[in-house]
Amino acid sequence: ETGVTQSPTHLIKTRGQQVTLRCSSQSGHNTVSWYQQALGQGPQFIFQYYREEENGRGNFPPRFSGLQFPNYSSELNVNALELDDSALYLCASSLGSFENIQYFGAGTRLSVL
Amino acid sequence: GNSVTQMEGPVTLSEEAFLTINCTYTATGYPSLFWYVQYPGEGLQLLLKATKADDKGSNKGFEATYRKETTSFHLEKGSVQVSDSAVYFCPDFEYSGGGADGLTFGKGTHLIIQP
Numbered sequence: 001e002t003g004v005t006q007s008p009t010h011l012i013k014t015r016g017q018q019v020t021l022r023c024s025s026q027s028g029h030n031t032v033s034w035y036q037q038a039l040g041q042g043p044q045f046i047f048q049y050y051r052e053e054e055n056g057r058g059n060f061p062p063r064f065s066g067l068q069f070p071n072y073s074s075e076l077n078v079n080a081l082e083l084d085d086s087a088l089y090l091c092a093s094s095l096g097s098f099e100n101i102q103y104f105g106a107g108t109r110l111s112v113l
Numbered sequence: 114g115n116s117v118t119q120m121e122g123p124v125t126l127s128e129e130a131f132l133t134i135n136c137t138y139t140a141t142g143y144p145s146l147f148w149y150v151q152y153p154g155e156g157l158q159l160l161l162k163a164t165k166a167d168d169k170g171s172n173k174g175f176e177a178t179y180r181k182e183t184t185s186f187h188l189e190k191g192s193v194q195v196s197d198s199a200v201y202f203c204p205d206f207e208y209s210g211g212g213a214d215g216l217t218f219g220k221g222t223h224l225i226i227q228p
Contacts, residue, residue: 045215104156
C-alpha cells in the first residue's frame with residue numbers, strides 16, 4: 001500500500017467526450033505526477049503538479065490538462081477523447097519536485113469506444 | 114532526451130533459478146535509477162533505487178548496481194519464486210532544471226516463473 005488512491009478504477013467513455021480522473025496523494029506529499037500506460041507499454045509522463053502549479057509536461061497535447069488542490073490532491077482532465085486515449089492512467093506522489101522517489105496508485109483504466 | 118532500454122520479454126524461468134534482467138540508459142548527466150514492479154491489475158511498486166555511480170540497491174532478495182561506465186542497472190536475484198512473476202520496469206529520473214521531466218520508462222520486462 002502506497003497511500004496513493006485513484007478514482008474511479010474503471011471508466012468507459014465514447015469518442016469526443018470529456019473525462020476527469022482523480023488522485024489523492026500520500027500524506028505529506030506535495031507533488032503529483034500523471035502517467036499514461038498503454039497496453040503492453042511502459043508508462044509515459046503526462047505532467048507534474050507541485051504546490052498547485054504545473055511543473056513539467058511530457059509530449060501530450062493541450063486537451064490533457066490538470067489541477068492540484070490545496071490539499072495536494074489532483075485531477076487529470078482529458079477533452080475530446082480519442083480511441084488512442086484508452087489506457088491505464090497512473091498517478092504518483094512524491095515529497096517535492098526534486099524528490100525522485102515516486103509512489104504510484106493502482107490506476108484508472110479508461111476505455112474509449 | 115533520456116531513454117531506457119530493457120531486455121525483451123517474456124522471460125520464463127523455473128522456480129529457484131538465477132535471474133538477470135538487463136537495463137541500460139542514455140542520459141546526459143547523472144540520473145537516479147530505479148526498478149519498479151507491476152503485478153497483474155495493479156499499479157507500480159518501487160523495488161529498489163540507486164542515486165549515484167557504484168550504488169547498490171537491494172530489496173526482497175533483488176539487487177542492482179549503478180554502473181556509470183556501462184550505463185547499466187541490471188536487476189538480479191539469486192533464487193526466484195513463482196510470486197516474483199510480474200512486469201519489471203527500470204525507469205530513470207533526470208531533472209533538467211527547466212521543470213520536472215518525470216520518470217522515463219522503457220517497455221518493461223514480463224517475468225514468468227514456473228513451479
